[in-house]
Amino acid sequence: MTGLNERKQQILHAIVTDYIQTAEPVGSRTLSRHYQFKLSAATIRNEMADLEELGFLTQPHTSAGRIPSQQGYRFYVDTLMDTASLTQYEEDYLTGLFTKVQKKQEIDQIIQQTARALSLMTSYTSVVLGPQFRRSAFKQMRIIPFDPERALVVLITDTGYIRNKVIKLPKALSMDELNQVVAYLNSELTGKTIASLTAARLRRLRNDLYARVDIFNHMMNMLEECTAEGESRVFIGGTSNILNQPEFKDMEKIKHLLTLFEQGERMMFMLETSLDGVSIRIGTENNLAEMNDCSLITASYLLHDRPVGTIGVLGPTRMEYARVITVIEEIASRLNRLIEAL
Amino acid sequence: MTGLNERKQQILHAIVTDYIQTAEPVGSRTLSRHYQFKLSAATIRNEMADLEELGFLTQPHTSAGRIPSQQGYRFYVDTLMDTASLTQYEEDYLTGLFTKVQKKQEIDQIIQQTARALSLMTSYTSVVLGPQFRRSAFKQMRIIPFDPERALVVLITDTGYIRNKVIKLPKALSMDELNQVVAYLNSELTGKTIASLTAARLRRLRNDLYARVDIFNHMMNMLEECTAEGESRVFIGGTSNILNQPEFKDMEKIKHLLTLFEQGERMMFMLETSLDGVSIRIGTENNLAEMNDCSLITASYLLHDRPVGTIGVLGPTRMEYARVITVIEEIASRLNRLIEAL
DNA sequence: TTTAGCACTCTCTTAACGTGAGTGCTAAAG
DNA sequence: CTTTAGCACTCACGTTAAGAGAGTGCTAAA
Numbered sequence: 001m002t003g004l005n006e007r008k009q010q011i012l013h014a015i016v017t018d019y020i021q022t023a024e025p026v027g028s029r030t031l032s033r034h035y036q037f038k039l040s041a042a043t044i045r046n047e048m049a050d051l052e053e054l055g056f057l058t059q060p061h062t063s064a065g066r067i068p069s070q071q072g073y074r075f076y077v078d079t080l081m082d083t084a085s086l087t088q089y090e091e092d093y094l095t096g097l098f099t100k101v102q103k104k105q106e107i108d109q110i111i112q113q114t115a116r117a118l119s120l121m122t123s124y125t126s127v128v129l130g131p132q133f134r135r136s137a138f139k140q141m142r143i144i145p146f147d148p149e150r151a152l153v154v155l156i157t158d159t160g161y162i163r164n165k166v167i168k169l170p171k172a173l174s175m176d177e178l179n180q181v182v183a184y185l186n187s188e189l190t191g192k193t194i195a196s197l198t199a200a201r202l203r204r205l206r207n208d209l210y211a212r213v214d215i216f217n218h219m220m221n222m223l224e225e226c227t228a229e230g231e232s233r234v235f236i237g238g239t240s241n242i243l244n245q246p247e248f249k250d251m252e253k254i255k256h257l258l259t260l261f262e263q264g265e266r267m268m269f270m271l272e273t274s275l276d277g278v279s280i281r282i283g284t285e286n287n288l289a290e291m292n293d294c295s296l297i298t299a300s301y302l303l304h305d306r307p308v309g310t311i312g313v314l315g316p317t318r319m320e321y322a323r324v325i326t327v328i329e330e331i332a333s334r335l336n337r338l339i340e341a342l
Numbered sequence: 343m344t345g346l347n348e349r350k351q352q353i354l355h356a357i358v359t360d361y362i363q364t365a366e367p368v369g370s371r372t373l374s375r376h377y378q379f380k381l382s383a384a385t386i387r388n389e390m391a392d393l394e395e396l397g398f399l400t401q402p403h404t405s406a407g408r409i410p411s412q413q414g415y416r417f418y419v420d421t422l423m424d425t426a427s428l429t430q431y432e433e434d435y436l437t438g439l440f441t442k443v444q445k446k447q448e449i450d451q452i453i454q455q456t457a458r459a460l461s462l463m464t465s466y467t468s469v470v471l472g473p474q475f476r477r478s479a480f481k482q483m484r485i486i487p488f489d490p491e492r493a494l495v496v497l498i499t500d501t502g503y504i505r506n507k508v509i510k511l512p513k514a515l516s517m518d519e520l521n522q523v524v525a526y527l528n529s530e531l532t533g534k535t536i537a538s539l540t541a542a543r544l545r546r547l548r549n550d551l552y553a554r555v556d557i558f559n560h561m562m563n564m565l566e567e568c569t570a571e572g573e574s575r576v577f578i579g580g581t582s583n584i585l586n587q588p589e590f591k592d593m594e595k596i597k598h599l600l601t602l603f604e605q606g607e608r609m610m611f612m613l614e615t616s617l618d619g620v621s622i623r624i625g626t627e628n629n630l631a632e633m634n635d636c637s638l639i640t641a642s643y644l645l646h647d648r649p650v651g652t653i654g655v656l657g658p659t660r661m662e663y664a665r666v667i668t669v670i671e672e673i674a675s676r677l678n679r680l681i682e683a684l
Numbered sequence: 685t686t687t688a689g690c691a692c693t694c695t696c697t698t699a700a701c702g703t704g705a706g707t708g709c710t711a712a713a714g
Numbered sequence: 715c716t717t718t719a720g721c722a723c724t725c726a727c728g729t730t731a732a733g734a735g736a737g738t739g740c741t742a743a744a
Contacts, residue, residue, distance in 0.1 A: 164504045240600035258582035405724045
């Protein structure tokens with residue numbers, strides 16, 4: 001039913017790319033002059049009227065040019081858009097960045113640098129979701145007493161994510177017993193993802209360790225805390241970039257967006273639902289009122305073929321889709337390689 | 343020389359408080375009506391002219407009311423301001439928050455929650471500097487091998503700050519040797535602050551461990567990384583609050599501020615230079631062009647009488663100084679108690 | 685089916701004009 | 715000498731009006 005003939009598609013393509021560049025409604029004149037259709041403005045006008053009726057274009061007001069509608073953008077990214085490529089300089093920049101970042105093996109820093117690079121290269125706002133603890137697999141647990149009453153529990157996941165928690169030690173617990181508990185937990189949990197720590201399994205563990213229930217409780221608290229959604233590991237970069245977009249000259253919109261950025265849980269939700277590969281969500285497809293004028297392009301990064309986190313770019317619906325997609329694909333793949341090597 | 347007579351001080355006080363509330367230039371009429379001076383508008387006008395000449399007031403334009411100058415605010419906070427106090431509700435809110443936050447002993451989370459509370463209670467933007475690694479004292483170091491080639495080095499400071507780093511293990515190193523190295527480092531370093539790890543002392547350590555120079559290098563790298571300024575542990579909350587201030591209706595200013603917020607190093611610099619107690623820096627006193635219209639109120643929080651971090655509130659120069667100061671003092675003292683108990 | 689022409693629409697910019705709040709000055713009153 | 719009343723003056727702000735410009739839809743000719 002979206003049977004747009006060749007010419008309509010060309011015109012739509014021209015309108016979208018022109019509007020993405022200029023942020024101005026594009027009229028028939030500009031179109032017939034700047035793009036080499038062998039058509040007059042009048043003909044294009046007719047086609048544009050058709051495209052509007054079909055829902056691909058909108059008119060801000062009666063006597064202005066047309067701008068793409070959400071549906072228009074959707075059609076553009078689905079079938080019209082041609083792929084962009086990085087300049088040599090950009091490639092080099094990324095190689096430099098990633099070799100530098102590789103040295104400081106802290107996963108948080110890597111993620112944060114990635115966010116920075118994303119916003120720097122795209123001039124939009126970047127949104128990055130760190131490795132999700134829940135999707136990571138348990139690798140090892142260690143306990144380090146550091147004074148008579150307390151000990152540090154260290155949890156290492158296969159995503160290079162390390163989590164500590166200080167716990168109070170019950171008095172009547174010898175070092176040996178403690179180590180036994182830890183050893184047991186290690187043997188039981190290694191390789192399991194955090195998400196798979198269902199209540200049932202936790203109960204079973206609790207049973208096995210009934211003799212040491214007190215210490216176990218402390219450890220479990222830590223695990224449960226990690227399992228809980230709470231952990232909002234969202235990094236945002238280039239916030240100020242949104243202010244450069246003419247569509248955000250309106251204070252209110254900006255305020256809404258900034259407020260959204262501060263709500264870790266909602267950001268998580270927004271990023272989490274994205275599937276593998278590159279996902280493009282335009283305007284209302286984001287299911288968030290604040291994002292109705294925004295598009296979000298995301299890619300998840302993997303560890304052992306398991307998606308553990310997401311990187312994304314957030315801009316106005318009038319976004320340089322082609323360019324952003326190649327940037328994000330490139331960065332995601334580099335990030336994948338880097339994480340896999342950790 | 344700032345010999346402002348009683349009446350001038352009263353008038354200045356009235357102008358500052360009024361302007362803080364309304365954000366509108368305040369004229370002689372409003373003053374004589376709303377505040378019970380037994381003076382006519384004309385008299386007040388004369389005094390205002392004097393105050394302007396003395397540098398405490400400014401006129402946005404010839405025929406508008408007066409607004410406090412930077413010097414005016416300074417005089418206000420130094421000698422005029424009366425102290426505010428928290429409502430019962432606010433007290434309760436804080437008690438609730440801090441008992442809740444105490445449970446999750448992760449220092450980062452505590453800090454972040456503190457920032458949130460600050461911005462929530464003041465309606466300004468909060469800026470919090472986490473415990474500075476450099477100012478912390480070494481408590482214990484542990485090493486945890488977690489696969490044949492790699493180990494995790496854990497560093498615990500007395501500020502409750504825990505830092506991990508994965509290092510590669512040299513092949514020819516037995517577990518025993520490793521533990522010896524760690525034991526030696528522990529005995530040498532416990533109690534010392536990170537900042538005191540001078541190059542000389544590091545060299546001496548290196549000497550003592552000459553036989554195990556390879557592993558030592560790895561550990562030292564970690565330490566040096568921590569010593570380096572790099573660690574930008576700045577948390578910002580309530581960014582969107584600045585948009586509510588009428589003085590920031592100008593896009594450019596906001597952009598500058600947001601950009602500043604993203605520059606961790608500069609934020610650190612801004613917060614770090616503050617001394618003990620509550621510090622108030624008004625406008626250009628911040629030594630940052632972006633902050634010329636802003637005031638920053640900070641307090642440092644202590645551990646064992648040593649200042650290790652800073653909490654602050656950032657708003658327009660037209661800030662509710664009295665209120666913010668009491669809020670920040672209250673929160674800082676609670677934070678102190680909490681950290682001391684860690 | 686395409687194109688040229690034309691009247692029409694609507695926004696945006698600029699200028700002009702009151703309006704109102706507030707000032708500074710002067711002269712009278714305390 | 716200080717305070718007050720009166721008055722002319724200034725300047726931002728909001729409203730209105732006019733004009734320019736870009737673009738459209740429609741009609742009629744190619």
